[in-house]
Amino acid sequence: MPDYSSIVTHYDFDGLGSAALLSWAFDVEEIRFAGPIAIAKAEISITRDDIVSDLPYPLECGLWFDHHTGNLAELDLRGIDPKTIPGRFAPAPSCVRVVYDYLRSDGDLPEDYAELAREADIIDSFSYPDLEAWRADTPTNRVDRAIKASSPSRREQENFQREVVFMMRDMPLTEIAEDEEINSRAARYAYEEGIMLENIRKYGHPLGNNGELFVVDTTSFINLARIDKKLIGLVHPGARGYVELKPVFRSGKKTLDISVSLSLALSMQQVTHKKDVGEIVRELNIGDGHIGAAAGVWHCASAHEFQKAKEELPQKILDLWVKQRG
Secondary structure, three states: OOOOOOEEOOOOOHHHHHHHHHHHHHHHEEEEOOOOEEEEHHOOOOOOEEEOOOOOOOOOOOEEEOOOHHHHHHHHOOOOOOHHOOOEEEOOOOOOHHHHHHHHHOOOOHHHHHHHHHHHHHOOOOOOOOOOHHHHOOOOHHHHHHHOOOOOOHHHHHHHHHHHHHHHHHOOOOHHHHHHHHHHHHHHHHHHHHHHHHHHHEEEEEOOOOOOOEEEEOOOOOOOOOHHHHHHHOOOOOOEEEEEEEEEEEEEEEEEEEEEEEEEOOOHOOOOOOOOOOHHHHHHOOOOOOOOEEEEEEEEHHEEEEEEHHHHHHHHHHHHHOOOOO
């Protein structure tokens, strides 16, 4: 079996769970975290000595595991056949499922990993039957909330995420959920989540005649407010894409610039479509991204420009969205 130096994975439940299985299978202790945009911009060093999971395919890597169908379109644009990439791609509900099936074909796995795959399927495909199930205090939901809770610094956040990877590798979710730090962080995030839902309902609205896009505008806030856009799927299930407009802060001071982030609804992962939010951001010339997620900044030189952009940006985004037929 080849030796790999690190695992580069997404920083959500699915990414951490994928890294846990891969760490067990390939005896890798170095875990690094990244988002899709960081991979698209090649902001971190990845070589053939690294395993990448739950992220777009980078410039190169040793093994690649993913389940996002939108990332296949990017490979097609680069002229890369996914079948030639070591690892596995499959349009599964979660990347943990992809890794689990890959490893299971070579031999037996710890019994706890079957449960981890089942729970990751529900979380990453957002297959909760209702808001109550999403917010229920189950062991899995507790671990997921702890992962999503913020930390004072990026270093502390990544250290905690790394600890969770190893806990997922070595312990069942029911045991992890009893950990003191997991409980503390989960309780804090549950409170934050309630505020997010309130802000989505109060400051969000469907966009367009059929409400395919849902916009949350918190540009009026004097402090930065966190929004988990997945929650929009519970407030407005019919939305196919999410848009968030929020203020930009520099050195703790609010500026006149507007942060713009777009993402496709989780329901879009399992259907064929021609939507590309990265292309929308590029056409607006404000940032970059990939098919499923993108972000940028709209610069404003005056309060008048700020107000005008705040009013016109959603329509500009909708117009570009509509142009992408399918």
